[in-house]
Amino acid sequence: MGFYVAQLLTGLANASSLFLIACGLSIIFGVTRIVNFAHGSFYMVGAYLAYTIVTTLDGGIFGFWFGVVVAAVIVGLLGLLVEVTILRRIYHAPELFQLVATFGVVLIIQDAALAIWGAEDLLGPRAPGLDRAVRIMGEPIPEYDLALILIGPLVLAGIWLVFHRTRWGVLVRAATQDREMVGALGVNQAWLFSAAFVLGAALAGLGGALQIPREAVSLQMDLSVIGDAFVVVVIGGMGSVAGAFVAAVLISVLNAFAILIFPQISIVLPFIVMAIVLIVRPYGLFGKEGSEHGAPSEPEQPLRLLSSRATIVVMALVFALAASPAVVSDFTTILLVDVMVATLFAVSLHFMMGLGGMVSFGHAAYFGVGAYAAAMAVKFAGLPMIPAMLIGPLGAAAAALFFGWFCVRLSGVYLAMLTLAAAQILWGVTFQWQDFTGGDDGILGVWPAKWASSDRVYFYIAFVLCVGGIWFLRRVAHSPFGYGLRGIRDSDVRAEAIGMDVKFHQWMGFALAGGFAGLAGVVFAFSKGSVFPDVLGIGQSVDGLIMVLLGGIHALAGPIFGAGVFVLIEDWVSRLDYWRFIFGAIILVVVLLAPDGVAGGVDRLLRAVGLRREERA
Amino acid sequence: MLEVKDLTARYGRAQILNGVSLKVGENEVVALLGRNGAGKTTTMKCIMGLVDQKTGEITYDGQSLMRKAPHMICRAGIGYVPEERRIFPDLTVLENLEVGRRPRREGAPEWQLEHLFELFPNLAERQGNLGKQLSGGEQQMLTIARTLMGNPKVVLLDEPSEGIAPVIVEQMARVIKELKAEGLSVLLSEQNLHFARAVSDRACIIEKGTLRYEGGFDDLDAHPEISQKYLAV
Ligand SMILES: Nc1ncnc2c1ncn2[C@@H]1O[C@H](COP(=O)(O)OP(=O)(O)OP(=O)(O)O)[C@@H](O)[C@H]1O
Ligand SMILES: [Mg+2]
Numbered sequence: 001m002g003f004y005v006a007q008l009l010t011g012l013a014n015a016s017s018l019f020l021i022a023c024g025l026s027i028i029f030g031v032t033r034i035v036n037f038a039h040g041s042f043y044m045v046g047a048y049l050a051y052t053i054v055t056t057l058d059g060g061i062f063g064f065w066f067g068v069v070v071a072a073v074i075v076g077l078l079g080l081l082v083e084v085t086i087l088r089r090i091y092h093a094p095e096l097f098q099l100v101a102t103f104g105v106v107l108i109i110q111d112a113a114l115a116i117w118g119a120e121d122l123l124g125p126r127a128p129g130l131d132r133a134v135r136i137m138g139e140p141i142p143e144y145d146l147a148l149i150l151i152g153p154l155v156l157a158g159i160w161l162v163f164h165r166t167r168w169g170v171l172v173r174a175a176t177q178d179r180e181m182v183g184a185l186g187v188n189q190a191w192l193f194s195a196a197f198v199l200g201a202a203l204a205g206l207g208g209a210l211q212i213p214r215e216a217v218s219l220q221m222d223l224s225v226i227g228d229a230f231v232v233v234v235i236g237g238m239g240s241v242a243g244a245f246v247a248a249v250l251i252s253v254l255n256a257f258a259i260l261i262f263p264q265i266s267i268v269l270p271f272i273v274m275a276i277v278l279i280v281r282p283y284g285l286f287g288k289e290g291s292e293h294g295a296p297s298e299p300e301q302p303l304r305l306l307s308s309r310a311t312i313v314v315m316a317l318v319f320a321l322a323a324s325p326a327v328v329s330d331f332t333t334i335l336l337v338d339v340m341v342a343t344l345f346a347v348s349l350h351f352m353m354g355l356g357g358m359v360s361f362g363h364a365a366y367f368g369v370g371a372y373a374a375a376m377a378v379k380f381a382g383l384p385m386i387p388a389m390l391i392g393p394l395g396a397a398a399a400a401l402f403f404g405w406f407c408v409r410l411s412g413v414y415l416a417m418l419t420l421a422a423a424q425i426l427w428g429v430t431f432q433w434q435d436f437t438g439g440d441d442g443i444l445g446v447w448p449a450k451w452a453s454s455d456r457v458y459f460y461i462a463f464v465l466c467v468g469g470i471w472f473l474r475r476v477a478h479s480p481f482g483y484g485l486r487g488i489r490d491s492d493v494r495a496e497a498i499g500m501d502v503k504f505h506q507w508m509g510f511a512l513a514g515g516f517a518g519l520a521g522v523v524f525a526f527s528k529g530s531v532f533p534d535v536l537g538i539g540q541s542v543d544g545l546i547m548v549l550l551g552g553i554h555a556l557a558g559p560i561f562g563a564g565v566f567v568l569i570e571d572w573v574s575r576l577d578y579w580r581f582i583f584g585a586i587i588l589v590v591v592l593l594a595p596d597g598v599a600g601g602v603d604r605l606l607r608a609v610g611l612r613r614e615e616r617a
Numbered sequence: 618m619l620e621v622k623d624l625t626a627r628y629g630r631a632q633i634l635n636g637v638s639l640k641v642g643e644n645e646v647v648a649l650l651g652r653n654g655a656g657k658t659t660t661m662k663c664i665m666g667l668v669d670q671k672t673g674e675i676t677y678d679g680q681s682l683m684r685k686a687p688h689m690i691c692r693a694g695i696g697y698v699p700e701e702r703r704i705f706p707d708l709t710v711l712e713n714l715e716v717g718r719r720p721r722r723e724g725a726p727e728w729q730l731e732h733l734f735e736l737f738p739n740l741a742e743r744q745g746n747l748g749k750q751l752s753g754g755e756q757q758m759l760t761i762a763r764t765l766m767g768n769p770k771v772v773l774l775d776e777p778s779e780g781i782a783p784v785i786v787e788q789m790a791r792v793i794k795e796l797k798a799e800g801l802s803v804l805l806s807e808q809n810l811h812f813a814r815a816v817s818d819r820a821c822i823i824e825k826g827t828l829r830y831e832g833g834f835d836d837l838d839a840h841p842e843i844s845q846k847y848l849a850v
Contacts, residue, residue, distance in 0.1 A: 167715060174705045174716045181703045184665055185717045186691035186767055288707075 002137030011256030013145035016152030019248035020207030022232035024200035030176035030239025031196040038105040040226030046208030072206035079201025107584030124212030231270040237287020268428035271421040340466035346547035346559035348516035356509040357489030359416040362423025368536030370396035370518025371525040375443040385449040396518020404510030427536040442532035624673035634826040646803040648813035656826040657806040696769030702756040706749035717766035725770045726799040754785035
């Protein structure tokens with residue numbers, strides 16, 4: 001009995017930590033509708049700052065709590081800086097921009113933390129006065145855990161008071177329900193948003209600072225916590241602080257007991273709970289469908305068939321690509337395979353997002369399933385390359401059919417979150433299931449068949465598969481099926497009214513995009529000779545989003561530009577020190593200066609110098 | 618005091634207004650009439666700064682509103698009562714009113730809670746209820762009261778009589794007259810000609826984003842073909 005109570009208390013202490021991070025994220029989302037990837041970074045910076053202040057002061061009980069509070073305040077100010085310089089400019093941009101911009105902030109903060117605090121993990125001090133364990137029903141419980149169990153509900157109560165007893169709190173709650181109306185009633189949204197962002201960031205900083213007696217401070221804290229924080233917010237209902245609390249308790253307590261039965265479950269459990277909750281309650285436990293008023297309106301732009309001149313240019317590029325192995329070095333040939341893989345991946349993601357209007361934060365899932373399916377077919381079934389190459393996309397399409405069925409039932413940010421959950425579940429399974437997938441060690445020795453083993457021959461295989469795949473997806477985009485998808489994107493009500501089976505259409509689009517992402521994964525696996533769980537990770541998904549964004553979401557040719565530019569920049573930058581910082585800065589510059597992507601930027605440049613005629617609607 | 622000139626507006630590629638001009642004078646109630654989809658709401662949203670793609674000129678007391686953000690337009694003295702009764706469903710009646718509260722302004726009547734509750738007795742009884750618990754008519758009253766909390770000089774009232782019970786429509790008419798008596802100006806969007814005639818000084822009729830008539834109700838009655846053509850009578 002005592003053991004179970006101890007387990008419950010551990011779960012509740014974890015719940016408090018999780019709640020502190022998640023509630024800030026939820027407040028920020030509720031008011032600004034921004035999905036803030038950088039929230040984990042605020043958490044990490046809070047921990048580092050608290051470490052530095054507490055160890056420098058070395059001032060006993062007072063020093064510890066002072067350090068924790070000051071760290072939270074400084075992180076709040078950091079949040080203000082991020083909000084004012086970056087986010088304020090993109091509140092009206094589509095979700096994709098905001099997500100990618102906050103991911104740029106993640107990269108920048110990561111390298112800044114590396115420069116300031118170094119790569120070593122830092123072992124924090126214990127909390128003075130709370131550094132022992134008390135016995136409860138015979139089991140030792142750390143005093144600090146008990147303190148955390150108290151702090152969570154105290155913070156919840158504090159937020160409740162602010163939200164219900166101050167004018168500012170009432171305005172924040174009103175803005176969560178209909179922010180456009182709040183503006184029309186004379187409230188300066190910019191300041192409201194800033195303030196909400198500062199509060200959210202400070203809460204994340206507080207969460208991080210309170211974590212130092214419990215775990216070492218490291219550069220991995222940011223992305224390791226953000227997945228769980230998202231899950232808690234989505235389960236609780238985006239924008240609901242009480243919901244975040246309930247969800248944090250639910251997940252942490254479930255986890256505390258589930259690991260007694262399945263020790264490996266902790267990585268996937270939150271995502272499984274989230275998937276179940278979203279299917280039963282599409283807006284989370286306490287969430288409501290956000291008001292669509294003042295939602296970012298994307299200027300409608302028709303997809304155009306390429307003009308004959310542009311077709312010639314594209315054809316010329318394809319021929320140049322086909323001929324390139326004859327002239328360029330082997331090294332460049334390999335790089336070009338990377339470009340083609342990235343392009344097919346980006347085109348498949350764009351197919352889903354640009355055409356289908358379904359934003360995916362977890363497209364890497366299908367890329368990864370394709371890669372793993374092919375690798376396992378080679379490794380365990382001993383299949384030759386060609387059949388394995390067939391199995392990859394089929395496996396990816398099957399996975400996309402499975403997860404897509406759930407995802408298309410939602411829309412907007414919730415759909416995006418469910419795709420993220422799907423990807424994280426697959427990633428977790430791959431990571432944990434050592435015997436089957438090799439876990440962290442990956443699968444090695446996935447080389448092409450003998451006849452295809454030279455770089456040049458493999459280049460042509462990749463060429464046929466990737467260019468063929470891109471060509472096929474473009475054809476689909478201009479087929480009745482593609483027009484249907486676009487019709488649904490622009491108005492699902494209208495599409496439904498003319499008798500289309502909206503969900504089925506979207507489901508098929510999802511599966512098709514997944515299948516082609518899988519094809520890209522297959523080509524990738526054989527070109528590298530190995531696969532690791534990273535191919536399913538958040539990083540890979542975000543890479544895809546960045547490529548689509550770099551290219552501009554409205555142009556069919558966008559992802560082709562975007563992927564090319566991305567791989568070339570990455571190849572160049574990743575050789576430098578602090579490449580994350582540079583890369584993050586590049587992302588921010590693109591988001592802020594060329595919101596229609598590189599292709600759009602070039603387009604505008606051409607117009608500006610008069611090389612292209614202005615088109616009028 | 619509020620003047621709209623050659624206003625055009627579009628959503629994406631759909632042109633909605635093609636050059637609308639109208640004026641609302643000091644302490645005047647002007648009815649903006651037109652069928653469903655004529656562009657009444659769009660005109661009001663343009664004035665309120667809620668539509669980005671617009672051209673023409675909107676001035677208030679001589680200053681241009683074209684590039685101002687909604688909150689600045691509100692602070693300049695223009696109150697907006699949207700048609701879909703966008704109350705905050707999870708806030709109480711009092712909290713809804715609190716969101717609308719602004720400091721009193723020179724030359725405009727000041728609305729205290731007691732005064733508003735006199736005007737809308739139903740709201741007084743339901744102060745602690747959540748917005749979503751109110752009936753349609755009560756929600757309509759709440760949107761108006763919320764806007765008055767901002768002590769505006771001009772009120773844009775978008776179809777206040779739409780979809781509410783006849784008794785409450787009568788109450789709405791009384792409210793509008795009271796606003797005029799207090800010295801406010803009102804731009805009232807309506808489809809209901811009788812209601813508009815009962816409370817307004819002048820009428821503007823728009824159809825498909827174009828102004829078709831501007832003048833008094835007497836002239837309108839003298840030429841029934843106008844209302845026949847442009848209004849659903
Ligand atoms: N956000 C929008 N995007 C695209 N079109 C819109 C949008 N809002 C309104 N419209 C279109 O603009 C036209 C004018 O709409 P508006 O709401 O101004 O009309 P209205 O005169 O207020 O009509 P009603 O009496 O029905 O309220 C309509 O054809 C409508 O379909
Ligand atoms: Mg209207």
